[in-house]
Amino acid sequence: MEFGKHLKKGFWGLADKSLPLIYGLGFVLLVIRVLPKEEFGTYIIIQNLYLLLVAAGSSFALLPMVKFAAETEDIVAITNTGNWLYVFFVIVIGLPIVAFKEEFAKIFHTPDFIELAWFLPLMLVVSSLRQVTLYLLQSKIQIRHMFFLNAVYFIGSLILVIIVFQNVENQTAFTMLVINTVTLAFSSALGFLLLPSGTIRKMFLWNVQKVEVKKFWNYGKYSFGASSSYTLYLQADSFVIANLLGPVSVAVYNAAKVFIRIFDVVLQVIMMFIVPISAQLSSKNNVEDLRILAEKSIFVFTAIIFPMSIGLFFFSPEIISLFYNNKYSDTTILLRLLSLSGIFIPTIGVAASFLYGIGKMKEVFLVSAINVVTAICIMYFAIVYGGIVGAAVSIICISMMMMFTYYFALVKYCGISLRFSNIILRYKDALLFVQKLLNNKSN
Template identity: 25%
Template sequence: MGSKSYWIKNGLLNLLQNMSGVLFGFVNFFILVRILSKEDYGLWIIFMSFTGIVEFAKNGLTQEASIKYLAAADEENRKKIITASFAINCLFSFIAILLTLIFAPFLGKLWHSEKIVPILNLYVIVFFVSSILNQLNCIEQARLQFRGVFFATVARQFFFFIFIVFCFLTNFKITLISLTVGLIVVTMIATAVAFLFTRKAIQYSKKLDFAWVKKIVNFGKYSFGVSLSSILSGSIDQMMLGSMLSTSASGSFNVAVRITNLTDIPVNSMANVVFPQSSLRVEKEGPGALKYLYEKSIGVILSILVPAMLFVYILSDYIIIFIAGENYQDAIPLLHVTLLLCIFSPYSRQAGTILAAASKTKINFYIIIMNTVLLITLNYFLIQEFGVMGAAYASFICTAIMFVITQIILKRHFGINALAPWKYALHFYPEFYHKYLKKESRS
């Protein structure tokens, strides 16, 4: 397969996978806020945040290392790597299951609801099944194949979506237990789909090679830290609201965040385009070449985000009521604050991309750790002072502080100007008109 065909095909699969996740996730959210009580919806968000943290951290330890080493290994070493990676996955899954079962009652008291205990105890099945799913996905990606990952991911999203829609249309009473059972079933389906695509490539050695275990863990420790910190910074506010205030406060905050997070679509899409380009340029032209890519890409994103952000801000009352219903009108002022984060989002996302392309992963790691610690600290004090609005203020203040720190780092290493993207953003509209719209009207 030619390189152009490779990028087009797999880029399209990646785009479709992201779009399906947004679509199914949004419809699920649209239904769940209407059929679950405000307290149960908030508890479900806390539950999903907690299990997501465990999953991301667990997968982050082995995923990048496995793909990296498998891609370049000969047949004998491939067997050793797969066995070592699977052993690490199983060990951490067992630890996650054990700790969850032990601390589930404590978490019930922390979030003021005993309902979370049985669903956590039930969900440990997913921790084990997902370790197999992650292993299968790593094997396929190392072969530069993505169809299995795509179909497994979409199957997991689609069948959970079908389950929720079926319950909604048939007036079947959805409970937190039934939702958890649904997650178990769809994870098993996704694992079966991944196995169908990967079964011929599965190889293993009968003996565990501890040298490869050590190598994978040493490589994966930074990915583990980044994965854990990233998912924590994205969900810790909702979990702290559930503990310090109520689960309904977590639900209201989640509604505002979900609407704001729609901005991740253009931001992530641009990051996927910029990363291979930046990696290529830094090899050919050196780190200085990253300055233009960073400033230009953010300018394009801002030209799309700012009008959308203003539109949502002006119509926020109507959007909240349409999307979540009148029970969540308290999310309107939260949305006003969280929308301001859209300005900073492309800066931080592209900063991580540029630092990774320049092989400055340690700096990226420390930035994310600092962000997580600062966010937890601000949430602790501001939620006590301002209630649910405190979580929104904490997110904004933390993001603004980290923006300043990150831009100082980027200025020092690459000479990047934080104001330059706004120049590109203003130039985007006439440039787009002359290159595309005017050209189309002439043809």
């Protein structure tokens, strides 16, 4: 299995996934330092709800589209079904939040939620074409187009933040949500241009076939439970903190958590490459190449993320002081604790990607459901007794638990036998790959 063949596309993937990092840096400097803590906490709650709903819709309708489109060249019926299922799903799950906005405002101790809840269905609608296009491009590993699509959103958001914050005296959660909505709409517009006109037309024609819906349902009901459960876990700490401690504590906690978004970026890179590749290999019953891919992937991504984790741990005081001055000085211990969770991400990401790609959705759903229920219970009691520091400690424990459960699921359900010693020995392949790159550059 020539892992390097796929890693060459990783340069565009690296560029694509560096966009959230650039945005995150700008977000820290331009937004978190400026927004009042109450407003920042309110924005985080609404934005996290949006991300949770997008993840739910994507896992139900678009993850199946990635798998099925990666296995064939005839994708007309697949894209049509995926598009309509996604649009239908996000509308159905978005409107009830607006209908019960008063109840959500009470749960999160956020009165402004009542006035801002309408942003949720609006952002879901304007971003729908963006999401469908991203997943369709992922199925064919067209990373360069994905980069441009994401650049419109992330870089466009920073540009609008600079313009608006210089001309608006009082910045609020409302300001940020308007910026999000505008850039999501522009990103969807670019998605319209990137896809062939025939594909766009066929996507929006009502030509949904019963056999395709059934195929999507058989895969999507489990991918929905698995992926949305994991996203719920990612956002649950903020929701539980909001419920128990209020939006100001959400702001303080997320001022530290924003720096470990780099781990989420690595996880997305893993999923972006491993899901379609493992799906292709699985369709050919190529078990040996799957094993080699798993070993190389775990080693490579661990080698990437481990220095990041260690750097954040040791330099957290300097990082917090540099970016926040004295506004969030109490977040140093939070960043140190949260940084340790990164070392578990590569195994979680690779194992989960294989389970998705091979189609073991019932199994990954069961693993994810057990993990998430356990995680939320741990998180709740940790926050009750330890506040936001307890939340950070719980993230370490939960990440370790998820690493082991996904690893054993990979071995048991995918029939891929992995040994720690074999993973370590993959450093030789990494060195050979680097040597090839250097030789090609010199030639």
